Amino acid sequence: MAPRVRVRAPELIGKGGWLNTGNVDLSLADLRGRIVILDFWTFCCVNCLHVLDELRELEEKHRDTVVIIGVHSPKFVHEAEHQAVVDAVERYGVEHPVLDDPELATWKQYAVRAWPTLVVIDPEGYVVAQHSGEGHAHALEALVAELEAEHGAKGTLRRGDGPYVAPEPVATDLRFPGKAVVLPGGGFLVSDSTRHQLVEMAADGETVVRRIGSGERGFGSGASDGGAPSGGVPSFNEPQGLALLPGGKVVVADTVNHALRSYDPETGAVTTIAGTGRQWMQGQPTSGPALEVSLSSPWDVAWFDGKLWIAMAGVHQLWTYDPGSGTVEAAAGTTNEGIVDGPLREAWFAQTSGLAASADGERLWVADSEGSAVRWVDRDGFVHTAVGKGLFDFGHRDGAASQALLQHPLGVTALPDGSVAIADTYNHALRRYDPASGEVTTLATDLREPSDAVLAGDDVVVVESARHRLTRLRLPESAVRVEAVAHQTQRAATDVAPGRLRVDVVFSAPAGQKLDTRYGPSTRLIVSSTPPGLLAEGAGTGTDLGRDLVLAEGVTEGILHVSAMAASCDDDPANEYPACHMHQNDWGVPVRVVPGGAERLPLVLAGLDG
Numbered sequence: 001m002a003p004r005v006r007v008r009a010p011e012l013i014g015k016g017g018w019l020n021t022g023n024v025d026l027s028l029a030d031l032r033g034r035i036v037i038l039d040f041w042t043f044c045c046v047n048c049l050h051v052l053d054e055l056r057e058l059e060e061k062h063r064d065t066v067v068i069i070g071v072h073s074p075k076f077v078h079e080a081e082h083q084a085v086v087d088a089v090e091r092y093g094v095e096h097p098v099l100d101d102p103e104l105a106t107w108k109q110y111a112v113r114a115w116p117t118l119v120v121i122d123p124e125g126y127v128v129a130q131h132s133g134e135g136h137a138h139a140l141e142a143l144v145a146e147l148e149a150e151h152g153a154k155g156t157l158r159r160g161d162g163p164y165v166a167p168e169p170v171a172t173d174l175r176f177p178g179k180a181v182v183l184p185g186g187g188f189l190v191s192d193s194t195r196h197q198l199v200e201m202a203a204d205g206e207t208v209v210r211r212i213g214s215g216e217r218g219f220g221s222g223a224s225d226g227g228a229p230s231g232g233v234p235s236f237n238e239p240q241g242l243a244l245l246p247g248g249k250v251v252v253a254d255t256v257n258h259a260l261r262s263y264d265p266e267t268g269a270v271t272t273i274a275g276t277g278r279q280w281m282q283g284q285p286t287s288g289p290a291l292e293v294s295l296s297s298p299w300d301v302a303w304f305d306g307k308l309w310i311a312m313a314g315v316h317q318l319w320t321y322d323p324g325s326g327t328v329e330a331a332a333g334t335t336n337e338g339i340v341d342g343p344l345r346e347a348w349f350a351q352t353s354g355l356a357a358s359a360d361g362e363r364l365w366v367a368d369s370e371g372s373a374v375r376w377v378d379r380d381g382f383v384h385t386a387v388g389k390g391l392f393d394f395g396h397r398d399g400a401a402s403q404a405l406l407q408h409p410l411g412v413t414a415l416p417d418g419s420v421a422i423a424d425t426y427n428h429a430l431r432r433y434d435p436a437s438g439e440v441t442t443l444a445t446d447l448r449e450p451s452d453a454v455l456a457g458d459d460v461v462v463v464e465s466a467r468h469r470l471t472r473l474r475l476p477e478s479a480v481r482v483e484a485v486a487h488q489t490q491r492a493a494t495d496v497a498p499g500r501l502r503v504d505v506v507f508s509a510p511a512g513q514k515l516d517t518r519y520g521p522s523t524r525l526i527v528s529s530t531p532p533g534l535l536a537e538g539a540g541t542g543t544d545l546g547r548d549l550v551l552a553e554g555v556t557e558g559i560l561h562v563s564a565m566a567a568s569c570d571d572d573p574a575n576e577y578p579a580c581h582m583h584q585n586d587w588g589v590p591v592r593v594v595p596g597g598a599e600r601l602p603l604v605l606a607g608l609d610g
Contacts, residue, residue: 010109016100022165033158036121043088070098078426133585139510181242205470234270241300253298286330302355311352347383354411395486404440411452493590495597505545508607516569526563534558
């Protein structure tokens with residue numbers, strides 16, 4: 001085995017303290033002898049949620065040698081609240097210790113630059129690898145096996161139970177519900193996301209009529225061929241969006257199964273209509289027979305312009321499903337994350353999470369959560385922004401839409417007058433944007449992480465996710481007045497020198513693999529900036545993982561957006577069909593241009609920067 005650079009791992013510190021440990025504070029000394037994987041995450045980030053799911057199998061297989069520690073490192077102000085982290089750990093089924101680090105102390109100690117980032121510490125307390133982004137489970141598996149063999153032989157590996165202590169379960173009818181839809185009879189169907197079920201509720205929004213689903217993570221239909229009930233129980237995996245189709249069936253965005261399911265309220269039949277159950281990755285098909293094309297964390301669905309539209313949160317796009325032809329297609333977005341308007345296929349989105357067709361059928365409203373934005377698609381094929389400034393600007397400010405601020409909205413609801421209600425999730429508020437006046441107002445506050453809302457007569461019923469209930473509100477004739485507040489993500493800027501800046505994406509293929517160059521370059525690098533004028537040269541797409549940028553004169557600060565991808569395959573000449581894996585990540589790096597600043601910006605995709 002090749003010798004490794006030995007860097008002592010910094011201590012784990014976080015003002016919010018520890019979760020999932022039975023009120024015990026942990027230190028690296030407590031973990032000596034174990035292989036430790038630090039998962040730097042924040043609960044708004046869909047890529048972080050993907051990594052949580054990627055780690056589940058590794059966590060179970062190596063439970064006696066590996067300890068995964070989630071280091072919660074917030075982006076949004078709301079995510080720095082301790083109770084919000086407690087909620088998120090339960091909401092997403094995190095079954096390992098979590099350090100709540102609201103001030104990013106451990107993030108800074110480990111020089112992390114992106115969500116998600118994984119850092120591997122060997123049993124002797126040394127950092128041996130770092131991985132940013134998604135798709136590293138196979139590399140971690142190989143590295144863990146290598147470390148088990150090495151430290152088992154040296155006598156420095158300690159096996160046994162880990163420090164995870166499960167919290168006590170709480171009895172409620174709903175647990176972190178995601179979305180809702182009104183059924184023809186006047187009741188509600190709710191996605192009970194944390195319990196992996198659908199719940200039908202009576203018109204009062206409180207009485208449970210029936211539950212659909214086993215309550216355990218799974219992908220079964222519980223049905224015989226054709227979807228007819230066979231006595232089995234269907235399974236879901238953190239379902240979110242719901243849409244009532246013209247024929248009366250409900251389409252379910254089965255988010256962590258990366259699939260769309262059909263639920264028939266009359267028969268109870270559940271069938272899969274789109275997705276393979278595997279996450280879509282770069283280079284895979286973006287159109288074709290719906291059951292043969294992979295999806296990526298579909299978060300919401302809505303019927304618009306004769307098709308079912310899908311908020312594909314995992315890749316910052318909108319897709320469509322055509323029930324007539326049984327096909328899916330990527331309809332809008334490039335997979336780059338940001339706020340860029342224009343023709344559908346040129347627009348940029350940022351974790352699309354909520355959809356609603358306007359009452360007149362002329363607009364598809366979009367809650368674009370990571371950009372704290374509300375966008376819309378018109379029937380001519382263009383994307384527009386109603387509210388939102390960028391990935392790192394958010395707050396609670398009413399007034400003209402050009403200066404109004406939201407904080408990570410997850411839902412939109414078309415109102416009869418042509419305006420749109422916004423589930424402004426991290427502001428715990430219901431907001432409204434009126435296209436006629438161009439104004440944003442606040443309809444209600446003191447909600448707890450509202451994630452969706454539906455109309456019920458003259459009322460609006462809000463999915464109050466972190467209070468585990470549906471809340472009925474009368475739409476006010478006048479808006480609630482709130483004190484305006486604006487925020488930017490508080491991450492330390494990197495000081496860089498004026499003029500030329502070298503960006504190097506560090507990538508080392510996992511052991512036993514190499515870059516896949518059989519069909520051309522296997523790497524891609526995309527660079528842009530906010531503001532665009534920060535870069536005089538170097539923006540755009542290329543295949544090299546290093547690039548020389550030129551910073552424009554007179555621009556003293558901004559954000560560099562860097563997206564990198566690398567494909568590696570098993571390095572075995574005798575294998576005609578080697579297994580291949582995609583590694584990818586997006587960085588948003590705040591920079592400050594100062595004399596004497598760094599002339600090189602290293603970004604680790606996989607490996608260690610030498």
